[in-house]
Amino acid sequence: MAPKVLVSDKLSETAVQIFRDRGIDVDFLPDVGKDKDKLAEIIGQYDGLAIRSATKVTEKILDAATNLKVIGRAGIGTDNIDKDAASKKGVIVMNTPFGNMITTAEHAIAMMFAVARQLPEASASTHAGKWEKSKFMGVELTGKTLGVIGAGNIGGIVCDRARGLKMKVVAYDPFLSQEKADKMGVEKVDLDTLVARADFITLHVPLTDQTRNILSAERLAQTKKGVRIINCARGGLVDEAALAELLKSGHVAGAGFDVFSQEPATENPLFDLPNVVCTPHLGAATTEAQENVALQVAEQISDYLLTGAVSNALNMPSVTAEEAKVMGPWIKLAGHLGNFIGQMTDEPIKAINILYDGVVSQMNLEALTCSAVAGIMKSVNPEVNMVSAPVIAKERGVKISTTHQDKSGVFEGYIKLTVVTAERERSIGGTVFSDGKPRFIQIKGINIDAEIGAHMLYTTNEDEPGIIGMLGQTMGQNGVNIANFTLGRSQAGGEAIALLYVDAEVPAPVIKQLEDTGMFKQVRPLQFDVA
CATH class of the missing domain: 3.40.50.720 (NAD(P)-binding Rossmann-like Domain)
Known part of the structure; x- marks a missing residue:
């Protein structure tokens, strides 16, 4: 049976014809996207949904979308799609980031x-x-x-x-x-x-x-x-x-x-x-731009439904279903490593170097690299995805290199990510434990074992007594609950780091309070998407 796609917004007839020409059963109902009840009533029939901004793909719509496999947004903005709910349902969300x-x-x-x-x-x-x-x-x-x-x-x-x-x-x-x-x-x-x-x-x-x-x-x-x-x-x-x-x-x-x-x-x-x-948000409002993104989204949805190829996906790596079962945790780890580096790096990045060791070196390294680069870029551009991130990095003159090697340490496999700027190199390593959870295992060459949470706090200081007490006391006084506390140091009296996994975002006044103690070289709040 041919895949079935609903076009619920005003896409061009040319885009609709692309679906037909490629053997996809398509219903062109350009006004149904504005009727949330009608959309919820009929969405269960479809494998794909092509939209613009008028259709709101809410959790309720996704609950009713029992057969839906892919949503394609003709344009870059996807605020009208509940991406978390889509991910939980296993629905791919695509956009067309370069059309306008x-x-x-x-x-x-x-x-x-x-x-x-x-x-x-x-x-x-x-x-x-x-x-x-x-x-x-x-x-x-x-x-x-x-x-x-x-x-x-x-x-x-x-x-x-x-x-x-x-x-x-x-x-x-x-x-x-x-x-x-x-x-x-x-x-x-x-x-x-x-x-x-x-x-x-x-x-x-x-x-x-x-x-x-x-x-x-x-x-x-x-x-x-x-x-x-x-x-x-x-x-x-x-x-x-x-x-x-x-x-x-x-x-x-x-x-x-x-x-x-x-x-x-x-x-x-x-x-x-x-x-x-x-003007009323007319940036993408030209005939050419609207036609370009409509044609692109029709091609992307068709490619996925007919061949499994994934382009410009916001919530899924470009890997096969078989690979995804094994690689899922490693893809998350690569993204977390990149996100850590991205949040820590304020100056322009000249190069990104990634080392894959052990079991991970035999996986789809392109997808892992895309995830790491996307993690770095997302700190300044949350709309970037695994497909567009390497393109953006290349356009900005960032050199990306990868190395893979057989098992060389105590872990079955690990990823080490290093970025190079004009001022410094910054590196972080991580692995996936047998429970499938990504962990940070090394920062700046200092060994650690840190669970990754949605809200974290990173500090650096000279190794001296009182740091742990200062961090704990300050967090406690300000009602910030610590879920996990990881420490590491290069040597006694040398450089030391702390990585705190906390239950909520650390308020800016608390960050300043820690900085004002004069005990820390760096105090940086971090956020990670751990969904």
Whole structure:
């Protein structure tokens, strides 16, 4: 029997025809995604579901999806899919992360022109029968400095287009190597330098704990007088209230926003300001982009249902069903190792080296490597997946190398991950015990045995009495319960580390309290997806 797919949103007829041409039974019901009760009623018939943003794939829908094997989202955002519930049901979630890059980049460039020349206000004035030529004095883009926050796929295209406009481009991106920056023709700078020098600032990063309010009130105050700020990435990257005040005062000359902290945005501090251009999240809204992602998702779903091939999956490695049974815990371990390194590394990464020892060296190393690299990248881009992570790393000039060897130690197998930056090398090793649980076994060459939890705290210090008591007392005084406490040291009186597995995220004031003791070289909270 042919696989059956439901298209519950408005995909193009060409995309629907791809399913038919490949022998898949497809129902094109573009309005059913808005009717959650109807969707729940019929979803049990289908092996695949192709959607855009209108369909909300909730836990209730997934409970009713008794035959569903794959969900394909035409676009990058998957907030409308309960990915945890999908994973528990064994349903693959795919997206199309590269289909709308050019469209979004072009929208940012268009916003820059609109803000620089006050085009919306001038158009409205002229339509009203006025001829206020002297009122709308603009500025040129040529010769101006553009600060690009996030020089990945979309940001990289913006850099290229801006250089074509004869702008000087400075870029901030933790994963941008000097070699890649040179190749792109941009100057790699830190964030403080960027905001101080830029005439225009454009953001192209995802919304994460690290990037939320990356342009905070304090950082906005450090910008160059007369700066213009563009956000076509994600709402929440800029303190909108603080920006509104700076726009009113004239410190910020203009802004162009396509995304907002609350959407749909019916009210916002930026609204009704004459020097602000606003659009309703149109970054991917072109005919070409919508067609591209629709065709891509149809091909991806068809490939999986007909051949088992997995592309751009957010919740599954690219391995066969047989491999997954054995490799599952090791894939999780590789991701945890990468995530640890990613959260610990603030400077640009030049190289990633992975050693596979013993039994793990005989597994699908490509999938394991993709998981490790994705773990590193997810600290700054949670939307990255095992397929796109190596591509992104390569685009940013990060060299990835792997080595495999026969059993060389006390463990049947282990993975050691090392990253190289301009300042240092950082390494971590891990293994999978017989119970199937991943463990950290070495950090910075210091042997440990650490269970991995959702919330952890990592500290480094000189080996001296009182550290354990200080950590325990501080956690206890602040109501932070310790589930597991692991210690290690290079030698007596040498460098020592502690890794605490705690029941909840350690609050920022507690981190500062530990730092203020002067007893620690480093105090870093860590988060891991252990579901």
